[in-house]
Amino acid sequence: MNARLDGVVLNRAVFGAIFFLVMGLTVQPVTAQDFDAVEIEATDLGGGIHMLTGQGGNIGVSVGSDGVVLIDDQFAPLSKKILAAVARISPGNVRFVLNTHWHGDHTGGNENLGLGGAVIVAHDNVRERMSVEQFMAAFGRRVPASPKAALPIVTFDQSMTLHFNGGEIHVFHVDPAHTDGDSIVHFRSANVIHMGDTYFNGMYPFIDTSSDGTLNGLIDAAGRVLDIANDETKIIPGHGRLSNRAELEAYRDMLVAVRDQISKAMAAGSDVEQVVAAKPTAAFDAAWGGGFMKPDDFVRIAFATLER
Numbered sequence: 546m547n548a549r550l551d552g553v554v555l556n557r558a559v560f561g562a563i564f565f566l567v568m569g570l571t572v573q574p575v576t577a578q579d580f581d582a583v584e585i586e587a588t589d590l591g592g593g594i595h596m597l598t599g600q601g602g603n604i605g606v607s608v609g610s611d612g613v614v615l616i617d618d619q620f621a622p623l624s625k626k627i628l629a630a631v632a633r634i635s636p637g638n639v640r641f642v643l644n645t646h647w648h649g650d651h652t653g654g655n656e657n658l659g660l661g662g663a664v665i666v667a668h669d670n671v672r673e674r675m676s677v678e679q680f681m682a683a684f685g686r687r688v689p690a691s692p693k694a695a696l697p698i699v700t701f702d703q704s705m706t707l708h709f710n711g712g713e714i715h716v717f718h719v720d721p722a723h724t725d726g727d728s729i730v731h732f733r734s735a736n737v738i739h740m741g742d743t744y745f746n747g748m749y750p751f752i753d754t755s756s757d758g759t760l761n762g763l764i765d766a767a768g769r770v771l772d773i774a775n776d777e778t779k780i781i782p783g784h785g786r787l788s789n790r791a792e793l794e795a796y797r798d799m800l801v802a803v804r805d806q807i808s809k810a811m812a813a814g815s816d817v818e819q820v821v822a823a824k825p826t827a828a829f830d831a832a833w834g835g836g837f838m839k840p841d842d843f844v845r846i847a848f849a850t851l852e853r
């Protein structure tokens with residue numbers, strides 16, 4: 546009973562930290578204690594691919610004879626724990642870090658790993674945004690420019706392939722979805738796909754309008770993954786538990802249904818508050834409304850991206 550109560554308290558504390566850190570907020574200091582409590586857990590997805598969860602975006606890992614590739618790296622204070630978790634899986638060095646997008650809960654470990662010798666790789670817009678201060682209008686917060694060692698030193702425009710550990714890691718950019726620098730990582734031979742924050746499993750997604758994210762882009766990104774996934778594909782979402790094609794399809798269909806309802810109301814002349822009041826997400830709130838994006842906030846952001 547005590548453990549259970551402790552778990553509830555911890556989850557709330559961690560949730561609070563995630564909320565502020567996902568947003569890259571600097572107003573609410575996150576104490577060392579918050580990170581001390583974090584445990585990095587590894588899940589073996591087969592074919593040399595693993596998923597790590599801790600605090601922040603889900604991490605993908607490829608291990609094998611060529612070394613280690615990490616997809617995203619959560620927060621700087623967790624780098625040691627992340628590397629320890631990787632070392633328990635494989636003795637290899639981290640040779641590449643691929644960032645799915647620029648947000649601090651996915652790139653916070655870049656500086657540590659870059660200084661440790663890893664080559665950081667991302668879409669062109671990730672380097673561009675990390676190089677200068679960002680302002681996230683949804684939260685009224687400034688995010689400072691990243692130090693040089695944290696910046697991707699290999700960038701690409703549309704797609705690239707790492708030939709590594711005996712397989713192909715195909716990384717492709719999608720049109721602005723969660724941000725304008727999103728990448729999806731397809732471990733082809735292992736049949737695993739990391740979607741970054743184009744996929745929040747079991748939660749309404751956050752769309753970063755200040756980084757030119759759009760609801761239609763999220764729908765298209767999900768569609769592109771549905772096209773290349775099969776029933777055995779393991780899908781790593783940016784946030785939420787490990788997923789699969791059927792769940793991704795449900796997410797895409799939810800986004801389409803909400804988008805269509807909002808668009809219909811907009812076409813009939815409704816303003817944003819009228820659309821929010823009409824509760825276009827009502828049918829989905831029980832399944833998707835328990836995350837950090839509350840239904841009304843999700844609708845406001847979706848409306849804004851559809852208005853553009």
Ligand SMILES: [Zn+2]
Nearest residue numbers: 646648723742
């Ligand atoms: Zn993000």
